[in-house]
Amino acid sequence: MLKFVKVMPEDELPPGKSAIITAGEDEIALFNYKGKYFAIANKCLHKGSPLGEGRIEEGVVICPNHEWRYDLTTGDCPQNPFMKTKIYPVRVHKGLIRIGLEVEGEKKALGIESSAPPKALKFTIPTIQKPINPDETL
Numbered sequence: 001m002l003k004f005v006k007v008m009p010e011d012e013l014p015p016g017k018s019a020i021i022t023a024g025e026d027e028i029a030l031f032n033y034k035g036k037y038f039a040i041a042n043k044c045l046h047k048g049s050p051l052g053e054g055r056i057e058e059g060v061v062i063c064p065n066h067e068w069r070y071d072l073t074t075g076d077c078p079q080n081p082f083m084k085t086k087i088y089p090v091r092v093h094k095g096l097i098r099i100g101l102e103v104e105g106e107k108k109a110l111g112i113e114s115s116a117p118p119k120a121l122k123f124t125i126p127t128i129q130k131p132i133n134p135d136e137t138l
């Protein structure tokens with residue numbers, strides 16, 4: 001079953017920023033790219049570098065390490081048609097960004113004993129893309 005879990009308020013992720021979300025065993029890179037949100041598996045299929053610290057060109061996130069590329073909307077790897085990484089659906093409701101996670105009972109899916117899913121989420125915000133205002137800090 002797909003469950004949309006609250007991640008963060010929209011105003012904490014302005015255009016050009018990304019966040020790396022840890023939800024149980026999943027690490028997810030969440031991007032605000034030109035005002036739209038995209039969530040993709042954080043670990044590069046090559047050697048696991050964090051895609052949440054990569055840059056985006058024309059809707060494609062580029063791994064910060066050896067520049068493998070992944071389409072934000074499909075997870076396709078343009079350099080290799082046999083490779084595809086995981087993407088996650090994103091919704092916004094009442095100003096909160098939510099990511100769709102597959103759950104088989106909340107405890108198992110989120111890897112915790114708590115029954116409060118949002119508390120299972122940890123996130124860091126790398127300042128990887130060019131901020132709109134270069135003086136801005138998070």
Ligand code: FES
Nearest residue numbers: 044046047063066
């Ligand atoms: S780890 Fe991503 S391209 Fe090598």
